[in-house]
Amino acid sequence: MGMDMYVKNIVDFPLVKQELITQIGIWVDGKAFWLKSVNEKILIEQGISLQIKKDHFHSKIYYYGIYLTNHMSKDRDVQILFMHQHKEATKDHFSFISPSENVIYHLANNKVYLVNGEIGGRVEGQRTVQPYWNFYNDLCWRNLDKGILQYRPMVKGAAVSLMSIGAKIPPKKTIKGSSWVIMDERKLELERLNKLFIKKTD
Template identity: 40%
Template sequence: MMKLTETKNQTPFIKKPLEQLVFIPGIWVNGSSYWLQHTTEKVINDEELILRVKQEPIHSKIHFYSLYVSNHSSHTKEIKILAQHHHLNVSREHFSFASPMENRLFHFANNDIFLVNGQFDGVGIHEYTIQPFWRVYTDQIWSSLKNGSLMYQPMAKGRRQVFSR
């Protein structure tokens, strides 16, 4: 029997006080979602999966994250990578918008514009939504948790978080 443990990094992904957009990766598998809050590695014992995230140094104003998933079971699993973004200090003046034509997410805050994008094997964001903070770690962000389909909401102002899959 394999014993897996969770490694925690005491430093969240926010490294500089000037950074305003927080990134929290996650994974959907078999009707459940798991988030990597304040950690760079998570072991999902029930699924025998390990999820790791690494921030790649590209440019001082560009954040690029690589996510690695290791399957330690003998079964093939369907997984969906989740990416959560929210402002560090949220105000009523913040605005987030999901552009379906461009497959991009935009955050507007304090006269700054943040562009959020993602891809895997050349394929961009598949689904996205903007949800209130109080729904974040509940099943209310899903139109179908069983199928891993997000509830679609294209824009919001104020305390909202953006998810993409």
């Protein structure tokens, strides 16, 4: 069963405006690279390419398929990066990490957004929430050379959430990952749908 049919069988929501921006990137060799307005990035020096395929499913779920290819003849250790922020942030917005669920929530305009991701079925990784200016001035990193994020559990107002999940790509191989944003007024429903996505990637 295709992913689109799988999600449609989970939930049937009306189409909603995407209010949370998703940006995907990669950390490799002590540097972070982001896909801004394109769906593919080739890092020639690093021998890595990253491709993103976005699906909307006509619901309150945005899903991103992620494909990482190692073009070199040796293993490559990388981290896939997931960034989320509101298009129009206000001082009343609140973003935080839920350690028990290992996810990030964004609260805005009486709506709750759950964001999560995986690479090769792995969801464990680093998570942080930072003020806008920290992200855009590279202050979100505790140690960029080692790929270690500066941990902060919550931010009120204009915030950026970040996830980083590590992976090893074998020579001349492609590994797959994914990221999703789910919006609902009910936290229990968000938890249920998130668990279904994780189960699907196992």
